[in-house]
Amino acid sequence: MxxxxxxxxxxxxxxxxxxxxxxxxxxxxxxxxxxxxxxxxxxxxxxxxxxxxxxxxxVRDVEPLAPPFGLYHLAAIAVTALCHLRWRNALVSIAAGTAVFMVLTRLAPLG
Amino acid sequence: MNAFVRMSERTPGLAAAARASLPVFFGYVPLGMVFGVLFVQLGYAWWYATLMSIAVFAGAAQFMAVTLLAAGAGVGEIAVTTVVINARHAFYGLSLGPRLPRRGVTRWYPVFALTDETYSLLTSIQAPPGADPARFRVTVAALNQFWWVLGTSLGAWLGSGLGGDVAGLDFALTALFVVLTIEQAMTVRAVRPFVIAAAAAAAGFVFGGRDYMLIVALAFVTAVLLADGSREAA
CATH class of the missing domain: 1.10.287 (Helix Hairpins)
Structure with missing residues (x-):
């Protein structure tokens, strides 16, 4: 050990x-x-x-004044919330939001 | 014969507990796997994740511990952070307490295992007819913990072999809190707690900075709610 x-x-x-x-x-x-x-x-x-x-x-470490201005987090949180309001299935909401976040941070459309 | 009778008495409770626990299975196994994968990135043996999930059983605190362990934070700092992150569970005990037996495993195991999900189940479902309610609560709580231990072990065990690109996977924790906020909003049906929380978050950043915003904000929220409560009582 x-x-x-x-x-x-x-x-x-x-x-x-x-x-x-x-x-x-x-x-x-x-x-x-x-x-x-x-x-x-x-x-x-x-x-x-x-x-x-x-x-x-x-999300306390997000920099709102530098690209991508926290927009990846915001988009992923919005997707999570909308999925949950629509289907109220915690697993679906968490999976969708996390997938959106991982795709956005990899494609990095805002640099 | 006696054992047979006892077993058949327990069976309806077990089936109902498994049904109640099923949504938690779907939440805890993938989320536990995320924790397990992140945990082994620290370089520790996979079974330490299993040990932590058996001994601690606190999702948010365990995720936070991964960050703090990576930074080499002090044991005391991690203990205080754990208390702060789990502080809301103290208030779960407040409403669950009167329902629990006075002593023994049937009192203290549900208290030990009092996660957000265990609390919501224990306060919203009833034991089926013929099942002992105290045992039923232990069964539900134990099944929930079993899913969590299973998920974290799988993730840590597979993660140590896979080691793929998991950056951003920990967003699942943020998403979990978004989901729980919506669930709480649907239960409490009041705007004020969220207005107070928003103000508290702002105060937390101003007076605590990024690292201490949570503890400052929690103190702020508790103070405002106590003032609200005593005004209502007056």
């Missing part, structure tokens, strides 16, 4: 603890306050907000 493997095993262990801690946090921290109206409000509205944030976070 190399040092790199030890690093990876430490990362996997840390991620295992971090993930379980996050998912178990409300049980461990809140206990009987789980039914509090404020907690329920967060439980209802945080997930949709987080999902949109994760879309933005995923």
């Amino acid at each position: 190399s040092g790199a493997d030890g690093y990876l095993l430490a990362v996997i262990a840390a991620m295992t603890v971090a993930t379980f801690f996050t998912r178990a946090a409300p049980f461990l921290v809140l206990g009987r306050y789980m039914e509090h109206p404020l907690v329920r409000h967060l439980g209802r509205y945080l997930p949709p907000a987080v999902m949109l944030l994760l879309v933005v976070y995923a």
